[in-house]
Amino acid sequence: MIRALIDFVRLNHHRKHFNQKQIETYQLKALHKLVHLAKDKSPYYKETLKDATFQSLDDFHKLPSINKTIMMDHFSNFNTCGLNKEDCMADALRREQEKDYLGYYQKKFVIGLSSGTSGNKGLYITPKALTKRLPAVFLARGGVGLRDLPLRILFMLRVFSQGFEDINQPGVKLTYLSTMTNPREVIQTMNEERTNVLMAPPSMIRFLLPLAKDLIMPLKRVITYAEVLTKEDKAQFKSVFKTDVVEIYQASEGQIASPCRHGHLHINEDLVYVELYDHNNQLIQTPHMIGTRMVITNLVNTTQPLIRYEMNDLIVLDDPCPCGSSFRRIEKILGRHDDVIYAFDSKDVLRPVFPDLLARWIITESDDIREFQVVQQDLLTINVKIDAPKTFDPSRLKKRIEHALLEYDQHANIVVQVGPLELPKDKNKYKRFICQIDHPDVHSHRSPHNP
Numbered sequence: 001m002i003r004a005l006i007d008f009v010r011l012n013h014h015r016k017h018f019n020q021k022q023i024e025t026y027q028l029k030a031l032h033k034l035v036h037l038a039k040d041k042s043p044y045y046k047e048t049l050k051d052a053t054f055q056s057l058d059d060f061h062k063l064p065s066i067n068k069t070i071m072m073d074h075f076s077n078f079n080t081c082g083l084n085k086e087d088c089m090a091d092a093l094r095r096e097q098e099k100d101y102l103g104y105y106q107k108k109f110v111i112g113l114s115s116g117t118s119g120n121k122g123l124y125i126t127p128k129a130l131t132k133r134l135p136a137v138f139l140a141r142g143g144v145g146l147r148d149l150p151l152r153i154l155f156m157l158r159v160f161s162q163g164f165e166d167i168n169q170p171g172v173k174l175t176y177l178s179t180m181t182n183p184r185e186v187i188q189t190m191n192e193e194r195t196n197v198l199m200a201p202p203s204m205i206r207f208l209l210p211l212a213k214d215l216i217m218p219l220k221r222v223i224t225y226a227e228v229l230t231k232e233d234k235a236q237f238k239s240v241f242k243t244d245v246v247e248i249y250q251a252s253e254g255q256i257a258s259p260c261r262h263g264h265l266h267i268n269e270d271l272v273y274v275e276l277y278d279h280n281n282q283l284i285q286t287p288h289m290i291g292t293r294m295v296i297t298n299l300v301n302t303t304q305p306l307i308r309y310e311m312n313d314l315i316v317l318d319d320p321c322p323c324g325s326s327f328r329r330i331e332k333i334l335g336r337h338d339d340v341i342y343a344f345d346s347k348d349v350l351r352p353v354f355p356d357l358l359a360r361w362i363i364t365e366s367d368d369i370r371e372f373q374v375v376q377q378d379l380l381t382i383n384v385k386i387d388a389p390k391t392f393d394p395s396r397l398k399k400r401i402e403h404a405l406l407e408y409d410q411h412a413n414i415v416v417q418v419g420p421l422e423l424p425k426d427k428n429k430y431k432r433f434i435c436q437i438d439h440p441d442v443h444s445h446r447s448p449h450n451p
């Protein structure tokens with residue numbers, strides 16, 4: 001309790017009162033500590049950072065960068081707790097299959113499985129010692145405030161984990177529902193739980209809009225994540241739910257940004273160190289410039305030290321915020337926006353199939369899948385293009401997706417094609433999901449035989 005209070009006060013102090021110099025001093029100290037620990041406890045870093053020393057942030061930028069492939073290739077040597085990759089992967093996959101989300105791995109770790117955007121599965125370890133501190137981080141940086149207590153949150157995501165469960169504390173109750181839950185059931189649960197904060201990806205919230213009038217409790221906040229929150233969505237959610245709508249920017253790699261009291265996103269400079277580069281590989285320090293590289297270092301997770309990790313996302317910085325915080329403000333996030341694909345249910349009602357779920361079914365089918373693209377040209381057929389060796393069997397994947405859809409009471413013709421996928425040179429323009437149907441009407445009954 002005292003620890004949580006200290007965390008909360010410190011996090012608030014950093015964001016509100018740190019000036020630029022203090023932020024840099026704090027980051028440099030945290031980076032030194034992290035690199036020292038990584039060199040001591042991680043066989044991978046012991047080797048790669050053997051001769052690494054740095055006196056300034058500029059020096060730090062010269063250290064080698066890593067990416068998800070490197071991290072996963074060296075996983076067992078990479079982490080600082082001697083965790084074995086195959087064992088962790090088996091545990092993570094089993095949990096997903098059995099929807100057995102709660103509990104710690106070896107009683108000490110939360111293991112997250114992410115498909116990310118590079119086509120490979122990623123494993124992310126968070127120690128229990130850190131997840132237990134999440135409530136304070138959530139209250140300080142989650143888009144809610146002390147004045148909102150008590151919080152009764154409805155939290156929606158593809159999967160759940162003990163890490164989210166640990167947010168439950170006196171005054172904070174979190175109820176989880178999968179993003180595949182029927183919207184009516186979501187509203188019903190919100191009424192039963194007297195939910196006052198709704199947390200869900202924007203694509204899910206869009207499907208709740210027509211039912212918002214059935215909510216009994218007024219909401220104190222709507223918080224979105226996992227996809228870009230467009231200005232249009234934000235305005236509409238705000239007018240329908242009659243409350244503030246904010247976005248948090250969280251990745252498997254770290255809690256990258258949180259909204260301030262003005263609702264603007266600021267980088268969590270004390271939790272992650274973010275480097276942005278332009279096409280000449282020069283550090284971006286001015287607002288409104290679109291870069292080509294984003295490199296992050298997680299300052300708080302020492303179990304799996306992510307030191308100069310290349311992200312696929314990109315952000316554009318904004319002018320200083322009227323809230324007065326010196327934490328860099330984000331104008332927009334690029335490269336996370338996936339389109340939603342659709343399928344009919346057994347009552348011939350059109351319902352969304354969320355991209356993260358579809359991606360998961362595809363990616364976990366085989367390690368031979370290098371990249372994929374899902375294109376929906378009409379309401380009956382979902383085309384899945386797979387970049388894989390010629391030996392790859394498309395019929396198995398077709399069955400897998402159809403079967404997985406049926407589990408959610410949905411069906412569609414799945415067409416799987418195997419062949420090389422042309423990736424644009426600028427990988428941020430590559431879209432994995434393309435829905436070519438204009439404004440599908442998801443609330444009326446339609447026959448799948450006569451769309």
Ligand SMILES: [Zn+2]
Nearest residue numbers: 260264321323
């Ligand atoms: Zn602000």
